[in-house]
Amino acid sequence: MKIIIAGSGAMGSRFGLMLHRSGNDVILVDGWKEHIDKINNDGLQANLNGEEVVEKIPAYHQDDLADVDFSADLVILFTKAMQLETMLKSLQPCLAEETKVLCLLNGIGHEDIIKNYVKFENIFIGNTMWTAGMDGPGRVTLFGSGSLDLQNLGAGKEEAAKEITKVLSEAELHANFSEDILASIYRKACVNGTMNGLCTMLNSNMTEFGGTTYADDIVEAIVTEFVTVAKAQNIELDQPAILAQIKKCYDPETIGLHHPSMYQDLIINNRLTEIDYINGAIVRKGKEFGISTPYCAFLTQLIHVKEEILGAK
């Protein structure tokens, strides 16, 4: 399959690398020039579960796509939420009538933006439990395992969604076709709505946070707000199952030692965070439905205060 990875930071590099290694025709697209230049000069370098890997994958700056002759079957969106709209504008020359676009960003409601740039029946949405970290331009660390869920948004596009699922699974990305992707996105948002903001504020990884005596109470309070807001939209979530899924993140043998992507953004790279698309989205939806969301509101404010104190850009 001809695949564009649109947003080739840590996660885009992971997916690009694994899809390239399983025989797909992949190109990487990003707005970070130094990263693109490094990949084109020296290959994409990765520590893949302890093994040093270098793959030659063509990489393009997103402003240069008008000159690129590559009609993609599939575009996988992996920007940060704040960069999504700019990337969608840049991608226009590469979107053919049949190009499918799969969004795997963390957060809630990205389809509202994507549908302004992509035909509704070509939009596929999902979420992933894979992890990845950027070490510097052209270099990533990829450890542990993961999975992803996806579904078509447009009616009658199940077969296309299953075909994408197959291609991703052949790359050992463990993809599942979901019958209820909105619930799945909310379940993942509960993980990010707890782990990302809390580990960032508390300067911890997930194992360290999960080992504290306060972890269960705080996590339950936040998840209750997500579940209540989801219910108001007729999205039914199994709260005990979500709490159990979050606890699994504390395991140092799986992803517990990972610093969530929000920590990587703010604490390591001094960049603005996606908090407004995770806990902030619950506060906005809560207001719409008359539901009080004090924990999400406070965590959103705290992260913004920290962004200001650190002068994040």
Ligand SMILES: NC(=O)C1=CN([C@@H]2O[C@H](COP(=O)(O)OP(=O)(O)OC[C@H]3O[C@@H](n4cnc5c(N)ncnc54)[C@H](OP(=O)(O)O)[C@@H]3O)[C@@H](O)[C@H]2O)C=CC1
């Ligand atoms: N990392 C993870 O483990 C996980 C991340 N996700 C989600 O996947 C999506 C993509 O996240 P992720 O891959 O972590 O994003 P990254 O932070 O690795 O990359 C996103 C973009 O930020 C810019 N950038 C990143 N680092 C630097 C740097 N040091 N200097 C300059 N620019 C930089 C680049 O674009 P530009 O120059 O255009 O700004 C890059 O494409 C997000 O929605 C995230 O929440 C989901 C699951 C796990």
Ligand SMILES: CC(C)(CO)C(=O)C(=O)O
């Ligand atoms: C690994 C995980 C699940 C932590 O919340 C994640 O999605 C992230 O780092 O953004």
